[in-house]
Amino acid sequence: MSLLQVIRSLIWFISLYCFLSLSTATVAAQSTKAIASLSSTLPLSPTAQLTPALRFDHLTAEDGLAQNTVNAILQDRQGFLWFGTNDGLSRFDGYEFVTYKANPQNPNSLAGNQINALLEDGDGMIWIVSDEGGASRFDPLHERFLNLSSEPDTPPFLIGARLFSLYQDHNGILWFGGDPRIGLIRYDVQNKQFTQLRRKLGVNPNPPKEQGIFPPGTVKQIRQDAAGRLWLLTETTVAIYEDASQQITTYYIDRAYPAEKRLNTLLLEETGEVWIGGTLGLYRFEASDGTFHLLPNSPSDV
Numbered sequence: 001m002s003l004l005q006v007i008r009s010l011i012w013f014i015s016l017y018c019f020l021s022l023s024t025a026t027v028a029a030q031s032t033k034a035i036a037s038l039s040s041t042l043p044l045s046p047t048a049q050l051t052p053a054l055r056f057d058h059l060t061a062e063d064g065l066a067q068n069t070v071n072a073i074l075q076d077r078q079g080f081l082w083f084g085t086n087d088g089l090s091r092f093d094g095y096e097f098v099t100y101k102a103n104p105q106n107p108n109s110l111a112g113n114q115i116n117a118l119l120e121d122g123d124g125m126i127w128i129v130s131d132e133g134g135a136s137r138f139d140p141l142h143e144r145f146l147n148l149s150s151e152p153d154t155p156p157f158l159i160g161a162r163l164f165s166l167y168q169d170h171n172g173i174l175w176f177g178g179d180p181r182i183g184l185i186r187y188d189v190q191n192k193q194f195t196q197l198r199r200k201l202g203v204n205p206n207p208p209k210e211q212g213i214f215p216p217g218t219v220k221q222i223r224q225d226a227a228g229r230l231w232l233l234t235e236t237t238v239a240i241y242e243d244a245s246q247q248i249t250t251y252y253i254d255r256a257y258p259a260e261k262r263l264n265t266l267l268l269e270e271t272g273e274v275w276i277g278g279t280l281g282l283y284r285f286e287a288s289d290g291t292f293h294l295l296p297n298s299p300s301d302v
Helices: 001-043
Strands: 070-075 081-085 088-092 097-100 114-119 126-130 135-139 143-146 163-168 175-176 184-188 195-196 208-212 222-225 230-233 237-242 247-253 263-268 274-278 280-286 291-296
Touching: 081 114, 126 163, 163 222, 175 222, 222 263, 230 263, 237 263
Parallel strands: 070 114, 114 163
Antiparallel strands: 070 081, 081 088, 088 097, 114 126, 126 135, 135 143, 163 175, 175 184, 184 195, 208 247, 222 230, 230 237, 237 247, 263 274, 274 280, 280 291
């Protein structure tokens, strides 16, 4: 074999080696990329799912919020966040606040500045109840308020009423919960009819259960169960009201737990479970017999 043939063979072997090396590197790179892409689509491990990246932003009056004490929060169907404070109502779009306050010179302004509860009704109207101005309705389309106190058909007991809760039931009826002077107000929006339910003066509490007597105290929360019954929460009672029959049953907690100072919140589960939060802790309420059961506050008490 001549020297020229040897050189040509050597060049051929070197070219073949380079080609195979490059192909192997390309396949490896593609495999690595495919594995990375596949791993990004696979579900995270339980540990990774339990540790999401969370970020908290603290927004105050310096950022445009009406006031720093927030009593009620609502997100409407357009995505806006509404905050009811002790000094006005704020709407937040994720970047900026727009604040609304009562103006005695403007009948289309907010009725009161100390806001206790917010609700978006089935028509997209925002309802606001306050501590001194009764109830207001905000029309997002026309950017104006309608105050029930200024309506010609509004009964005297609603003018300047101290309201703390509101709810729209399955039939579209609005319910406003107020202090003992107000009790519960039923508002038929379509017919503009108001009905007031409250405890008669001079009726002393008769725990642990009262039939046909409205509960004492302030109606702090209103809820409705699957059967259509309204549940009312006051400082010391939970009451069940049936609108069709106008029957009400009130259950007192202080007979079973005399140290309980104030009930704060109520939750009705779809399963029928009823949960009540108070100053002593969390209660499960048995509607079948009207009893309260305080849950243990530590594993050692179980």
